[in-house]
Amino acid sequence: MLFPTATFAIFFIVVLPLSWLLQPRPERWRPFIIAASFVFYAGWDWRFCFLLAFSIAWNHVLALAINSRSSQRARKQFLVLALVGNLGLLGYFKYYDFFVTSTNNLFALVGLDLPLEARSILLPVGISFFTFMGIAYVVDVYRRDFTPVGFGTFAAYLSFFPHLVAGPIVRPGELIPQMSSPRDPRYVDTSRAFFLIGTGLFMKVVIANYLAANIVDEVFGAPNQHSSLEVLVGVYAYAVQIYADFFGYTNIAIGIALLLGFQFPQNFDAPYSATSISDFWRRWHMTLSRWLRDYLYIPLGGNRGGTLLTYRNLMLTMLIGGLWHGAGWTFVVWGGIHGTALCVERWWGGRPGFVERPWTRGRRAWHRFVTFQVVCFAWIFFRSDSFADAWDLIQRLFTAWGEPSPLATWGVAAAIVVGIGSQYLPRRLPLRIMARFSRLPIPAQAVVLSLALLVIHAMGPEGVAPFIYFQF
Amino acid sequence: METRERRRRRPRPRTAEGGRRLQSAGSAIVVALAGLAIALFLNAPGLHKSATIQPEGWKRDVALAVTGPLQSVSDALLLDRPRRALKSALGRSDDDEIDTAVAAPQPKPTTPVTTPETPAKPVKFTPKRKLGLWIAGDSLVIVPGESLLRAVAGNRAVAAESVDGRIASGLERPDVFNWFTHIREVMEKDKPRAVVLMFGGNDDHGFMTGIPEGREVGTFGSPSWRAEYRRRVASVMDTVTRNGAYLVWIGLPISRDADQTLRFDVINSILQTEAAKRKRRVSYLDTYFFFAGENGGFAQYIEDATGKLVKMRADDGVHFERPAGDLIAAKVLERLEEAYDFTSWRGR
Numbered sequence: 001m002l003f004p005t006a007t008f009a010i011f012f013i014v015v016l017p018l019s020w021l022l023q024p025r026p027e028r029w030r031p032f033i034i035a036a037s038f039v040f041y042a043g044w045d046w047r048f049c050f051l052l053a054f055s056i057a058w059n060h061v062l063a064l065a066i067n068s069r070s071s072q073r074a075r076k077q078f079l080v081l082a083l084v085g086n087l088g089l090l091g092y093f094k095y096y097d098f099f100v101t102s103t104n105n106l107f108a109l110v111g112l113d114l115p116l117e118a119r120s121i122l123l124p125v126g127i128s129f130f131t132f133m134g135i136a137y138v139v140d141v142y143r144r145d146f147t148p149v150g151f152g153t154f155a156a157y158l159s160f161f162p163h164l165v166a167g168p169i170v171r172p173g174e175l176i177p178q179m180s181s182p183r184d185p186r187y188v189d190t191s192r193a194f195f196l197i198g199t200g201l202f203m204k205v206v207i208a209n210y211l212a213a214n215i216v217d218e219v220f221g222a223p224n225q226h227s228s229l230e231v232l233v234g235v236y237a238y239a240v241q242i243y244a245d246f247f248g249y250t251n252i253a254i255g256i257a258l259l260l261g262f263q264f265p266q267n268f269d270a271p272y273s274a275t276s277i278s279d280f281w282r283r284w285h286m287t288l289s290r291w292l293r294d295y296l297y298i299p300l301g302g303n304r305g306g307t308l309l310t311y312r313n314l315m316l317t318m319l320i321g322g323l324w325h326g327a328g329w330t331f332v333v334w335g336g337i338h339g340t341a342l343c344v345e346r347w348w349g350g351r352p353g354f355v356e357r358p359w360t361r362g363r364r365a366w367h368r369f370v371t372f373q374v375v376c377f378a379w380i381f382f383r384s385d386s387f388a389d390a391w392d393l394i395q396r397l398f399t400a401w402g403e404p405s406p407l408a409t410w411g412v413a414a415a416i417v418v419g420i421g422s423q424y425l426p427r428r429l430p431l432r433i434m435a436r437f438s439r440l441p442i443p444a445q446a447v448v449l450s451l452a453l454l455v456i457h458a459m460g461p462e463g464v465a466p467f468i469y470f471q472f
Numbered sequence: 473m474e475t476r477e478r479r480r481r482r483p484r485p486r487t488a489e490g491g492r493r494l495q496s497a498g499s500a501i502v503v504a505l506a507g508l509a510i511a512l513f514l515n516a517p518g519l520h521k522s523a524t525i526q527p528e529g530w531k532r533d534v535a536l537a538v539t540g541p542l543q544s545v546s547d548a549l550l551l552d553r554p555r556r557a558l559k560s561a562l563g564r565s566d567d568d569e570i571d572t573a574v575a576a577p578q579p580k581p582t583t584p585v586t587t588p589e590t591p592a593k594p595v596k597f598t599p600k601r602k603l604g605l606w607i608a609g610d611s612l613v614i615v616p617g618e619s620l621l622r623a624v625a626g627n628r629a630v631a632a633e634s635v636d637g638r639i640a641s642g643l644e645r646p647d648v649f650n651w652f653t654h655i656r657e658v659m660e661k662d663k664p665r666a667v668v669l670m671f672g673g674n675d676d677h678g679f680m681t682g683i684p685e686g687r688e689v690g691t692f693g694s695p696s697w698r699a700e701y702r703r704r705v706a707s708v709m710d711t712v713t714r715n716g717a718y719l720v721w722i723g724l725p726i727s728r729d730a731d732q733t734l735r736f737d738v739i740n741s742i743l744q745t746e747a748a749k750r751k752r753r754v755s756y757l758d759t760y761f762f763f764a765g766e767n768g769g770f771a772q773y774i775e776d777a778t779g780k781l782v783k784m785r786a787d788d789g790v791h792f793e794r795p796a797g798d799l800i801a802a803k804v805l806e807r808l809e810e811a812y813d814f815t816s817w818r819g820r
Contacts, residue, residue: 006519006535013505020497097783101773104781117773122787185497189488194503218634221614222621225632259500385794392622406633431490438493442502449507454514458558 001043003252004205011040012256019260023182030152030179033160040161041126048124051089052164056155058085059134063141063148075142082138090131093124098327126165128324130158132291137172139295146172153179162257166249168267169287175262183261191438193258194445195430198452200251203419205460208244210415211237213461215407220383223393227403231396237412238383239376240419243271246285270423272375275359275367277341280375292321310346315339330381330390337378514555516546517568524570525640525648528679571650572682574704595665597814599628605808606658608636608651609670609722612791616722619797620668620804629814642674643704646682652704655711666808667712670722672743673790675701676735693738701739705746713753718811720804721747725759725796728770728789755807762799 001008015036022029038049062082069075091099100117107113137154140146148154157176163169219226219234226234250267257264267287274280281289297317303310315336322335348354357363384390437445486494512519520543523535546552559565597603605624607617617635624630636658641649651671658664678692680700690696712719721743724736740760747756763784765771772785776795784796792800809815 006522009508013508016504017501020501097773101781101783108780183497187486187494188497188500189492190495190500190503191492192488193500194507221618221635222625224625225621225634259504261497389794428490431492435490435492438495442499443506445503446506446510449503450510450514453507453511454555455558457511457515457518458555459562 001040003249003256004201007043011036016259020185023185023261026180026182027152029182030156034152034155037156037159037161037164041159041164044125044165045122051093051124051127052130052159055086055089055130055134056151056158058082059137059158060148060151060154063138063154066138066142067148079138079142083135086131086135086138090127093122093127095323095327102329129167129169130164132169132288132295132324133158133163133171136169136291136295140172146176149176149180160257160262162253162260162262163264166246166253167285167287168250168253168264169291170264171287171290174265178262185261188261189258190445191434193255194449195434195437196251196255196258198449198456199430200248200253200255201453201456202248203244203251203422204248205456207415207419208241208248209461211241211244211412211419214409215412216241216383218407220385220389220393223389223396226396226400226407227405228397228399228401229403229405230407231393231400233405233408233412233416235376235380235393235397236416239272239372239379240416242379242382243268244419272372272420273368273423274371274375275364276345276371277338277374278345280371281338281342288321288324292317296320307347307350311343314342314346318342325382330384330387333387333390334378334382337374337381341374512542513546513549513551516543517552517555519543521568521570525645528677570647571653572646573650574646574652574682574684574707594811594813596816597629597665597812602629602631603666603812603814604662604664605630605632605666605668606636606662606664607632607668608655608658609638609668610641610673611637611639612673612724613637613668613670613722615792615794615797616670616800616804617668617797619794619801623798623801623805627814640674643671643701643708644675644677644680650682652682652707652711655708659711659715659717663715663717665717666812667717667719668722668804669708669712669719670724671705671708672724672736672739675739676732692735698738698742702742702746705742706749709746709750709754713750717753718808719750719754720807721754721756722800722804723756723758723760725763725785725790725792726761726770728772728785730769732790733770755811757800757803757807759800759803762803763796 001011019029019033019036022032038052041052042049059082062078062085065078066075066082069078104113137146137158141148149157153176156179157170157172160170160175160179215230215234216238219231220238223231247268254264254267265287267285269283269286271280271284274283297313300313300316301309302313305313316339318335318339319332320335322331322333322338325331325334349356380393381387381390384393437448440448488494516539520536520539523532523539526532526535543552556565556568559567605620607613607620609617614635614637617637621632621635624632638649638651641651643651646652659667676692678690678694678697680689680697683689683700687700688696689700709719709721723740723743727733727736740758744756744758747754763771763774765774770785770789772783772787772789773781774784776782776799782795783793784799785791786793
């Protein structure tokens with residue numbers, strides 16, 4: 001069930017009032033929201049529901065087991081078991097075929113024919129997201145940062161439909177306390193919720209879909225058919241498309257959760273205005289960055305083991321982060337580019353005698369420009385189906401200047417400008433819009449909302465393409 | 473103590489960051505419901521079209537039952553005018569139109585096709601006189617089409633811009649996308665001499681639109697269905713080849729779903745026989761066995777020419793992955809090279 005569809009609208013207008021009606025009675029609200037979330041998830045494939053149910057049961061039982069043991073060794077054993085279950089699930093459904101083909105092809109290089117067979121396993125939507133949330137729960141319980149909650153509350157937390165299929169990755173401490181007590185129906189942040197839903201729909205339906213259909217798919221599909229200008233614009237357009245797509249989805253998810261009375265953490269903070277790659281990762285998919293930092297980078301040793309180990313930990317985190325996005329070597333390279341850039345930045349800033357110069361407007365602009373180019377270069381590998389395609393595209397970027405460029409249109413340029421320019425708007429502008437909206441009478445708010453839906457629906461193409469991050 | 477207790481009970485401020493007012497859940501529900509309700513009327517023409525082009529089934533029936541009256545009311549109250557104005561301003565006035573006209577002759581199953589067929593000559597194409605190549609079809613054509621574009625990219629005697637692939641379209645549902653009109657327009661305007669088509673992936677069901685008045689079409693695979701589908705395939709082939717273009721029609725591949733494969737077989741047999749009637753100008757490319765495993769059934773991973781195990785088919789069991797596209801593109805190129813000479817200029 002995709003957010004920008006009539007099916008979801010019908011689903012939500014049923015769930016929203018019922019959820020508020022049942023909120024005062026948590027023992028009724030929890031089964032209701034779990035059932036609603038499973039209906040939402042079954043919209044893709046009802047068989048996936050068993051997987052989600054297994055993940056809930058597995059993490060709940062092992063969190064209780066960890067919590068009930070006082071011996072550190074026993075706690076660790078249960079933690080390892082929980083991680084094996086979670087990663088095993090992810091590994092089987094997401095990486096099995098990748099592992100088999102990579103292994104077979106590696107051994108084929110030396111003439112060995114392994115009897116491993118790919119199984120054409122269907123990737124359950126959102127598995128990466130709810131698996132990471134499950135891991136966060138058991139690890140937090142193991143670290144004694146969090147006390148396990150009842151089955152109903154945990155099931156509601158893990159399956160809660162606004163974040164279920166593409167995040168944001170909400171940590172137990174952020175959402176479970178909200179689910180443990182009834183939400184106050186007198187104070188709902190409706191203006192922010194509608195603003196987020198409206199901007200999210202606009203970014204996804206209008207900007208992301210337009211760029212995908214008008215240049216990105218064409219350029220990445222057959223790069224050697226396009227001029228250097230088209231390839232360059234196509235790469236920038238993809239940078240905007242993936243941002244608009246994922247930012248749009250996250251905004252809608254946060255807005256829907258707000259209407260239900262729940263606060264989700266922010267997931268994006270103007271990432272293309274970042275002045276360095278480390279700054280970029282503080283702004284892009286922030287909930288994943290935090291997860292990788294707290295559950296991977298720091299357990300690996302973080303920056304506590306000296307310079308070389310810090311570089312190793314950074315690289316490992318980014319390589320694994322790349323692989324999390326997709327079962328393919330191109331994603332690993334994408335992670336590797338970011339990891340290398342982070343290491344270089346760390347080395348540069350840590351040189352003896354290095355003194356950070358004060359930010360001037362020009363220096364900031366230059367850093368933003370360079371950072372954006374590095375990010376876009378990495379996107380080439382992220383989007384390309386193979387290294388050969390990525391290489392074709394990079395070559396084409398330098399070898400076909402002056403050729404006709406029918407895809408580099410003013411419409412595409414406008415969509416790119418809107419996508420990037422929106423990240424440079426003054427922060428008080430959305431606050432003003434929301435404040436003004438919140439002061440309108442209720443009928444006027446409904447009219448503004450409907451006009452926004454009119455513009456988005458009329459400007460968007462027919463049909464709705466799936467969100468990019470669903471495949472992760 | 474009492475004062476402190478009272479202070480604690482005092483409602484927290486009803487504003488959030490930036491001074492925006494927090495509102496009750498009831499207000500949220502009213503705004504959401506009323507906003508959606510008004511938007512339904514404002515967007516009625518688009519919603520009705522979306523309902524119309526859905527696959528056959530109860531969802532479509534319900535959607536049509538709702539959006540039909542909605543559109544009538546919206547039209548009567550002029551609520552659809554802002555949308556029409558906006559579409560017009562965007563240069564997309566036709567977006568909400570539903571065109572189901574099938575420009576095809578009535579079926580004559582017993583009469584052989586009499587379209588004049590010019591004998592294929594190895595017409596030579598060079599960088600100065602390029603071969604116009606047009607690749608079109610449903611979503612299945614996109615990956616092989618892109619492979620074909622890459623394959624001809626270095627050949628300056630071939631002019632091809634992009635793949636004209638339309639998701640969820642086919643020859644059964646001109647209301648979703650009218651290929652009959654579109655093909656005629658492209659052939660008249662761009663005059664490509666080589667055309668690569670792939671249709672049928674969305675046509676394996678019994679629901680057709682654009683059926684001539686007075687005719688009835690039965691379930692998928694019935695004689696009346698076959699006759700109507702054959703008429704449409706023949707129409708497309710004749711429209712493409714009428715002015716001398718050469719057509720390669722890519723057949724449907726084996727599917728993970730055995731029942732779907734059987735339905736694809738029905739479509740393939742029609743494509744094959746219609747192509748055979750026009751064999752000098754139409755070449756049917758059978759892809760079935762390209763993607764069959766060792767046991768003859770569906771296989772997602774297949775060894776390529778170098779013995780490397782590669783993923784040929786997408787996870788949905790129907791669409792192609794890049795290596796499959798490359799394989800099909802190579803075969804299509806072979807067919808095109810049989811009809812046209814667009815490589816000998818290199819030897820000069």
